[in-house]
Structure formats: C-alpha cells, structure tokens
Amino acid sequence: MTFVLIADDEADLARLTRLRLEAAGIDAVECYDGTTALLDWMMPGVDGLELARLVRADDALKGTRLILMTARVEAETDEGFAARHGFDVVLVKPVSRADLVATVEGELRAALDG
Numbered sequence: 001m002t003f004v005l006i007a008d009d010e011a012d013l014a015r016l017t018r019l020r021l022e023a024a025g026i027d028a029v030e031c032y033d034g035t036t037a038l039l040d041w042m043m044p045g046v047d048g049l050e051l052a053r054l055v056r057a058d059d060a061l062k063g064t065r066l067i068l069m070t071a072r073v074e075a076e077t078d079e080g081f082a083a084r085h086g087f088d089v090v091l092v093k094p095v096s097r098a099d100l101v102a103t104v105e106g107e108l109r110a111a112l113d114g
Helices: 011-023 048-057 081-085 097-113
Strands: 004-007 028-031 067-070 089-092
Touching: 004 011, 011 028, 011 097, 048 067, 048 081, 067 097, 081 089, 089 097
Parallel strands: 004 028, 067 089
Antiparallel strands: none
C-alpha cells in the first residue's frame, strides 16, 4: 500500500494538506509530532532534520521519498540543502495546491520506480 504521511505540529495545516491530497486521489494520513511521524522541521520531539537522518540511515526505509515543507526560506535559498539533509524535495510555504499535488505525485512515482 502506498500512502503519504503528513507530519505537522499545526493540526490545521496537516489536515488541510491531507484533504488536498485526498481530493487528488492520494491516500494520506496525518500526525502532529516528529516522534511519531515524518517531516516538519520545527516540530516538538524529533525534528524533521533529525528524522530525515534516521530514515536515511535505516536500510528498511531505503525507498522512502522525503519531502520537507517548511516556512524556513534558507531551505530554498541554500543550494544543496535538500541533499545535505536527506530530502528529495524541499517546498517552501506557502505551497499551492497544484504544486503540492504535483510534487507528491512525482515522488510517489519515483518511489514506485525504485
């Protein structure tokens, strides 16, 4: 089963993201902290940067595609940020519905192509 895990310490944003993806036919679940989920850079517990490092270090998660959606502009302006921190894609908020869906669909295809 392929699905997207949305992690954001702001429940309203996580819910909105999930609804946008589900409206595009993408299965998604949401959670609200870095210890139980994946990828919001500034969440409590394990943050997104540390979680990305842990995912990349785990051979069982080798095919996992990681998208960071953040308000931190340096993630976009710092060339090489995504690669250095283990992300496949970095999206800087606000992210349009079209960009979100296109990015997630592209990463899902990439995961399936392995």
